[in-house]
Amino acid sequence: MKYDIVVIGGGPAGMAAAIAAKKAGTDSILILERDTRIGGILLQCIHNGFGLHHFGEELSGPEYAGRFSDQVEELGIEYKTDTMVLSVARSAGAFSDSGVETGGAGESADGALTVTAINTKDGLMSISAKSVVLAMGCRERTRGALVIPGSRPAGIFTAGSAQRFVNIDGYLPGKKVVILGSGDIGLIMARRLTLEGAEVKLVCELMPFSAGLRRNIVQCVENFNIPLKFSHTIIKIHGKERVEGVTVAAVDAQRKPIPGTEEFIECDTLLLSVGLIPENEIAVDCGVAIDSSTSGPIVNEHMQTSVPGVFACGNTVHVHDLVDFVTAESLRAGENAALYVQGRRAKNPTHITLRAGNRVRYTVPQYIESTESEKPVPIMFRCTDVYKDVHIVISSNGQRIRSVKKKIVRPGEMQSVELSPEQLAQVSDNITVAIELPEEDVE
Numbered sequence: 001m002k003y004d005i006v007v008i009g010g011g012p013a014g015m016a017a018a019i020a021a022k023k024a025g026t027d028s029i030l031i032l033e034r035d036t037r038i039g040g041i042l043l044q045c046i047h048n049g050f051g052l053h054h055f056g057e058e059l060s061g062p063e064y065a066g067r068f069s070d071q072v073e074e075l076g077i078e079y080k081t082d083t084m085v086l087s088v089a090r091s092a093g094a095f096s097d098s099g100v101e102t103g104g105a106g107e108s109a110d111g112a113l114t115v116t117a118i119n120t121k122d123g124l125m126s127i128s129a130k131s132v133v134l135a136m137g138c139r140e141r142t143r144g145a146l147v148i149p150g151s152r153p154a155g156i157f158t159a160g161s162a163q164r165f166v167n168i169d170g171y172l173p174g175k176k177v178v179i180l181g182s183g184d185i186g187l188i189m190a191r192r193l194t195l196e197g198a199e200v201k202l203v204c205e206l207m208p209f210s211a212g213l214r215r216n217i218v219q220c221v222e223n224f225n226i227p228l229k230f231s232h233t234i235i236k237i238h239g240k241e242r243v244e245g246v247t248v249a250a251v252d253a254q255r256k257p258i259p260g261t262e263e264f265i266e267c268d269t270l271l272l273s274v275g276l277i278p279e280n281e282i283a284v285d286c287g288v289a290i291d292s293s294t295s296g297p298i299v300n301e302h303m304q305t306s307v308p309g310v311f312a313c314g315n316t317v318h319v320h321d322l323v324d325f326v327t328a329e330s331l332r333a334g335e336n337a338a339l340y341v342q343g344r345r346a347k348n349p350t351h352i353t354l355r356a357g358n359r360v361r362y363t364v365p366q367y368i369e370s371t372e373s374e375k376p377v378p379i380m381f382r383c384t385d386v387y388k389d390v391h392i393v394i395s396s397n398g399q400r401i402r403s404v405k406k407k408i409v410r411p412g413e414m415q416s417v418e419l420s421p422e423q424l425a426q427v428s429d430n431i432t433v434a435i436e437l438p439e440e441d442v443e
Helices: 012-023 040-044 061-074 159-169 184-195 214-224 281-286 323-341
Strands: 002-008 029-032 048-050 078-080 084-090 113-119 123-134 138-140 156-158 176-180 199-205 228-230 232-238 245-250 263-266 269-272 276-278 310-312 352-356 360-364 377-383 387-396 399-409 415-419 431-436
Touching: 002 012, 002 113, 002 323, 012 029, 012 040, 012 061, 012 123, 012 323, 040 061, 040 159, 048 061, 061 323, 084 281, 123 323, 138 159, 156 159, 159 184, 159 269, 176 184, 176 232, 184 199, 184 214, 184 269, 199 232, 199 263, 214 228, 281 310, 310 323, 323 377, 352 360, 360 431, 377 431, 387 415, 399 415
Parallel strands: 002 029, 002 123, 029 078, 123 310, 156 269, 176 199, 176 269, 199 228, 352 431
Antiparallel strands: 084 113, 113 123, 138 276, 232 245, 245 263, 360 377, 377 415, 387 399, 387 431
């Protein structure tokens, strides 16, 4: 089996990448999806709020996914569901020891990458590809990652699992619920469970700010009078066969429980909404360099990873707030994967590193391959805390390239700044992205 581009993941990122690659002139495309149908996590997100940026209208998750799956069908893009990708490997002879292609300049070797996958219909498959797009999404942190003391009773779920039980399978996981963490899925499930008749006793968050979007805090928690406590965490789970309650305590600045603040809350269900982790076992096995801050691949402005021909997009690169941003990033990855297999590479490549400056956790992309781009280059990043009346400053070699004023920035909301081709032309050295407070701003 030979294809020009193999897309791993049939969610919104994978579908958008495949559609962009097809429209860019590459016909031989295959999407591999491990679920029973394409659409990804959006199929269980029946709430609205999707599509405001990309389509200019409010859609539910299945509606948003349906628009892209319809395009996949219309364009005749081949896909396989119920298919698990086991590995992506670089074929012998396609790359030198330094990781640089041994083929001609601007050309990708035929069958430079081998994708190994398996399903019940085709069995074990070995697929040759000129380019691979990683769009596997992300997974939720589980109780094991939190090390909460207590027994191991039934009734502990991740928020995404509970969402699938309620929205897809029609099961109510419990009647009295406590939610640990204020991630977007947890906030949305607080509202969903309340609408289904359950009592959400408390949403507690370890940090002094929410990890979710402000609109979700208002629409899902405040509007339903659900208690929300910041700087609190669960220090013990009670119950043997089934969860009977949890002990909640306030935490100090070092996030350690404060003695004397313990409070027992009776419940039969505990939902965990404590963050998402990019799904990257395949990327690591393939030799892709991983950013320790995002837990996703290091990419350039074309969404290409450190392995030539391997592109990545969506939540497998870094966790997004809105699927509209995932779509924009994935369209860019798919288009550039198509240009790669067609041999249309950037001329005069450089390597401009993007650095996270003051109050910035990370940036995506992590480096820019060429300053001679004909299109604006979007830079996405997250801040480290809540800041008001700030300037987002992009500088190179001590020179300000761009400064953007923001009324407020939050860690739970992705920030994005574009560099125009004219601004990129001013770049002479590595780029620093920083957030300046009012008293620091000299302008």
